[in-house]
Amino acid sequence: MVFRDLKGKKLTLFEMWQPFRQSILHRHKFYVEQARVRLFSQFDNIQEDAFEASEEWLEAQSRHFDPDRHDPADLCERANNIQIEFYQLLVDIHERTRLSVVAGIYHEWEKQFRQWTHDEIRRWYRGDNVLSKIWSVDVGKLAELFACLGWNFKNESYFPKLNACRLVVNVFKHGDGSSLNKLKQDYPDYLFNPLQKFDDMFSGINHLDHTALKVSDxxxxxFSDAIAEFWKDVPEKIVDLPTASLPNWFKDAVKSDKNANNNEANVNL
Incomplete structure (x- = not known):
């Protein structure tokens, strides 16, 4: 499949404008840095916060303490339980906050990648089916498109982290399913297994569910570095290749556009 302009010259199909690249990188890094400063820092002293919560509970109970009816040891035990529960709840919020930040940076990357791809194609092709497919196909199919044109980012060193990030976000969003199974198989480091030191039938990773998902700072x-490396790796120009055989999903969308008489580009199949 070869695209030509009206003079028969090869088209520049995709172009990464350097100020645009730098803008994306700046916004991405700003998001991650501010998440650390404004969100994660709130969990720096959760042990002290949990202790204060138990002390506040004890102080509230002391106003109604009756030595003839109340046991001080019982109150202390309940205060200790409150401290433990409060601490664990803060740990859980911290975990969900981390995962929310991961989801935020991944979804922003995906939307920006799709938007850039859509806008670049729209410069030389106006078919509705092709343009809508850019937003509906999975990222793996977009990778196929660019691989056919000479940029195979799935072979780059940053891609495994980018792929792991995608699976982590899917598990965080959907729970158990194919992404969790893939995470167990390819990236088990993102699953916390409290029984891994025990040699029994329930200690294996296959017994874990989505609640085992954990990410660290x-x-x-x-993940942030992988996304930054992706944007740095986007070629300045991707041109039409005479030998390129584009993916079937793209060809089918072009044919649908032709059938609907919506294709305004010069396309040779």
Whole structure:
């Protein structure tokens, strides 16, 4: 499949404008840095916060304390339980906050990638079916498109982290399913297994469900770096290749546009 302009020259199909690249990188890094400063920092002293919660509970109970009816040891035990529960709830919120930040940076990357791809195609092709497919096909199919044109980012060193980020976000959003199974198989480091030191039938990773999903601050940094490397790796120009055989989903969309008489580009199949 070869695209030509009206003079018969090869088209520049995709172009990454350097100020646009730098703008995307700046916004991405700003988001991650501010998440650390404004969100994660709130969980720096959760042990002290949990202790204060138990102390506040004890103080409230002391106003109604009757030594003839109340046991001080019982109150202390209940205060300790409140401290433990409060601490665990804060840990859970911290975990969900991390995962929410991961989801935020991944979804923003995906939307920006699709928008850039859509806008670049729209410069030389106006068919509705092709343009809508850019928003509906999975990212793997977009990767196929660019691989056919000489940029195979799935072979780059940052891609495994980018792919792991996608699976983590899917598990966070949907729970158990194919993404969790893929995560178990390819990226088990993002699943916490409290029984892994025990040698029994329930200690294997296959017994874990979506509640085992855990990401650390280091994981977030790795995901962030992978997204930044992706944007740095986008070629300045991707041109039409005479030998390119584009993916079937793209060809089918072009044919649908032709049948609907919506194709305004010069296309040779």
């Amino acid at each position: 280091e994981h977030i940094r790795e």
